[in-house]
Amino acid sequence: MRRVYDDIMATRKVDGINNFWKALAGEPDTLKQTWTRVKTVMAPGAIDALTKELIYVAVSVTNSCRYCINSHTAAARHKGMSDAMLAELLAVVGMANQTNALATGFQIEVDAAFQNGGRRTPQ
Amino acid sequence: MRRVYDDIMATRKVDGINNFWKALAGEPDTLKQTWTRVKTVMAPGAIDALTKELIYVAVSVTNSCRYCINSHTAAARHKGMSDAMLAELLAVVGMANQTNALATGFQIEVDAAFQNGGRRTPQ
Amino acid sequence: MRRVYDDIMATRKVDGINNFWKALAGEPDTLKQTWTRVKTVMAPGAIDALTKELIYVAVSVTNSCRYCINSHTAAARHKGMSDAMLAELLAVVGMANQTNALATGFQIEVDAAFQNGGRRTPQ
Amino acid sequence: MRRVYDDIMATRKVDGINNFWKALAGEPDTLKQTWTRVKTVMAPGAIDALTKELIYVAVSVTNSCRYCINSHTAAARHKGMSDAMLAELLAVVGMANQTNALATGFQIEVDAAFQNGGRRTPQ
Amino acid sequence: MRRVYDDIMATRKVDGINNFWKALAGEPDTLKQTWTRVKTVMAPGAIDALTKELIYVAVSVTNSCRYCINSHTAAARHKGMSDAMLAELLAVVGMANQTNALATGFQIEVDAAFQNGGRRTPQ
Amino acid sequence: MRRVYDDIMATRKVDGINNFWKALAGEPDTLKQTWTRVKTVMAPGAIDALTKELIYVAVSVTNSCRYCINSHTAAARHKGMSDAMLAELLAVVGMANQTNALATGFQIEVDAAFQNGGRRTPQ
Numbered sequence: 001m002r003r004v005y006d007d008i009m010a011t012r013k014v015d016g017i018n019n020f021w022k023a024l025a026g027e028p029d030t031l032k033q034t035w036t037r038v039k040t041v042m043a044p045g046a047i048d049a050l051t052k053e054l055i056y057v058a059v060s061v062t063n064s065c066r067y068c069i070n071s072h073t074a075a076a077r078h079k080g081m082s083d084a085m086l087a088e089l090l091a092v093v094g095m096a097n098q099t100n101a102l103a104t105g106f107q108i109e110v111d112a113a114f115q116n117g118g119r120r121t122p123q
Numbered sequence: 124m125r126r127v128y129d130d131i132m133a134t135r136k137v138d139g140i141n142n143f144w145k146a147l148a149g150e151p152d153t154l155k156q157t158w159t160r161v162k163t164v165m166a167p168g169a170i171d172a173l174t175k176e177l178i179y180v181a182v183s184v185t186n187s188c189r190y191c192i193n194s195h196t197a198a199a200r201h202k203g204m205s206d207a208m209l210a211e212l213l214a215v216v217g218m219a220n221q222t223n224a225l226a227t228g229f230q231i232e233v234d235a236a237f238q239n240g241g242r243r244t245p246q
Numbered sequence: 247m248r249r250v251y252d253d254i255m256a257t258r259k260v261d262g263i264n265n266f267w268k269a270l271a272g273e274p275d276t277l278k279q280t281w282t283r284v285k286t287v288m289a290p291g292a293i294d295a296l297t298k299e300l301i302y303v304a305v306s307v308t309n310s311c312r313y314c315i316n317s318h319t320a321a322a323r324h325k326g327m328s329d330a331m332l333a334e335l336l337a338v339v340g341m342a343n344q345t346n347a348l349a350t351g352f353q354i355e356v357d358a359a360f361q362n363g364g365r366r367t368p369q
Numbered sequence: 370m371r372r373v374y375d376d377i378m379a380t381r382k383v384d385g386i387n388n389f390w391k392a393l394a395g396e397p398d399t400l401k402q403t404w405t406r407v408k409t410v411m412a413p414g415a416i417d418a419l420t421k422e423l424i425y426v427a428v429s430v431t432n433s434c435r436y437c438i439n440s441h442t443a444a445a446r447h448k449g450m451s452d453a454m455l456a457e458l459l460a461v462v463g464m465a466n467q468t469n470a471l472a473t474g475f476q477i478e479v480d481a482a483f484q485n486g487g488r489r490t491p492q
Numbered sequence: 493m494r495r496v497y498d499d500i501m502a503t504r505k506v507d508g509i510n511n512f513w514k515a516l517a518g519e520p521d522t523l524k525q526t527w528t529r530v531k532t533v534m535a536p537g538a539i540d541a542l543t544k545e546l547i548y549v550a551v552s553v554t555n556s557c558r559y560c561i562n563s564h565t566a567a568a569r570h571k572g573m574s575d576a577m578l579a580e581l582l583a584v585v586g587m588a589n590q591t592n593a594l595a596t597g598f599q600i601e602v603d604a605a606f607q608n609g610g611r612r613t614p615q
Numbered sequence: 616m617r618r619v620y621d622d623i624m625a626t627r628k629v630d631g632i633n634n635f636w637k638a639l640a641g642e643p644d645t646l647k648q649t650w651t652r653v654k655t656v657m658a659p660g661a662i663d664a665l666t667k668e669l670i671y672v673a674v675s676v677t678n679s680c681r682y683c684i685n686s687h688t689a690a691a692r693h694k695g696m697s698d699a700m701l702a703e704l705l706a707v708v709g710m711a712n713q714t715n716a717l718a719t720g721f722q723i724e725v726d727a728a729f730q731n732g733g734r735r736t737p738q
Contacts, residue, residue, distance in 0.1 A: 060219060
């Protein structure tokens, strides 16, 4: 547990451990594997670290997860998200939820061009 | 309706209208106001157009909206999303859904530092 | 089971049993209690029968339940829903999903006047 | 912003602006377009204004949006919803959520008669 | 109402009525039919009573229902759930939410062997 | 990848790899870390393996994830779930979704006895 906590603080350049990881203190496997996965997934790759936080917030808002909205909005600010970006992010999330409901309610058929998410070759 | 359809095709540089907008053909107000809003929201601003599509896909996956996943994955590819980016996007979405459930289930208190999404000054 | 099926057909003035109730054929308790509850809840009362179907469709769209959207949209048509009403219903559902996301994402405080859903006296 | 706020107060015959619209003060486009859409969608049409509020509450409950449940339950009361109507509304919402889960879990096929939401002619 | 309340206290071997049932006091039909259904569904059968509570908590976490998470986590403890079991339960719920998102996002086809939930004979 | 696939087949005593893992073939990190986590989480511990599958199905139904419902219903059958158990499982899931909506809609306060999920000592 100590080793994971040290790695969390070193990776994030912070002095303390937030409540999420404290809640997992009694579950060493969950703690270690979840942190390992978070570290891999949130590291910059084909998508940069800030964009990944924006995506995280979008999911957390759609799930109504209060802890997650707060912790990842804070993390996104830390990585450079401005108030204007937050406003645009939530505008996209709001619109996606609206059009999702319209597409679901009207039971709209997937256009041929959009099949398989627009892949040219079969998956 | 014709004017909105022309604007959709001109804005997106495509030759046809996809099923979502066809389904709204009989509702001129919904069609016009939804398109006006989509055009504003998805235009590049503080957040670039591709990142906005990634956020859209993240919400659509979380909502299990089949039409929306396909149409916006296709749109994201059109704007430059690679297979590697899609894979990372879904890794973030998967992880966010997992940790959302953990935070909700353990009923974790929001850390003081994360209150109001980490804003320094009161909202 | 026979008695419940007869009551479903008599109450709904139809000649057959739809797949939902067939799926519950092997669970007499679930079948009987669910039907008793449906019959009570969907009967006209302080809210008329058609409005109740509209509410049912709104929930089913929000939950992405394909069977439920189809069966209750059909039931709503049977009770008088026009195409124009369906379009307005989905416009409300879409907007509610959009503003729900905005309210959740901006973490908006409940106004004093809206506390307890606007009840004048304590609940 | 002032103009939109004035229109909100005039349309709703209230003296103040609730927190939702205040939160959008910094985003003139989102404020104006969202209000325009709300005004159109919630106006009486093929469906009356009270029924639209009931539908809004149904979606908000299904999404667990605390602000939205409170603000739209208050709005529905303002437009004539009684305690008995609220109780019946929630009974329908509860039942729809239950049967949605049963239909999804048993993976029930859509009956031929319910295809396309019971439309007689192809959409 | 009195009779239902007495039955709740007798069945659960408790001295008081919790807020959920108090909230239904004004709706005798909803109170009686919901309690009858709860009593039937939560009684030990092919699945034991504790496992049923674990399933209830899993759904409540996925729905972000604060009251339900608290009341059913308490009920599960009462029926023998340990802290270790709660931790494992939430680990499964977290993982299911993660892989649900991956399966939905990648739009994975159901394997032939899993069709109809792995039933050997047609349903 | 080969090593993970071999471990999946050995652990599950099956001859092939199902589509979920095939879809992750191009993402070695996601594949390995997700499988490691699945293996840990789904192994018998304080909760037995079959109960864990039932919980998985409950979440998948609540999320409307078609692939997940089919694959984990099949897995649960493989571990001993009977048709009667599936029916009871879905009855609990249906009821939990119903009462979740009632508790959320009526905005019921958490009883003192249920605070912190009924823990005797502070968390």
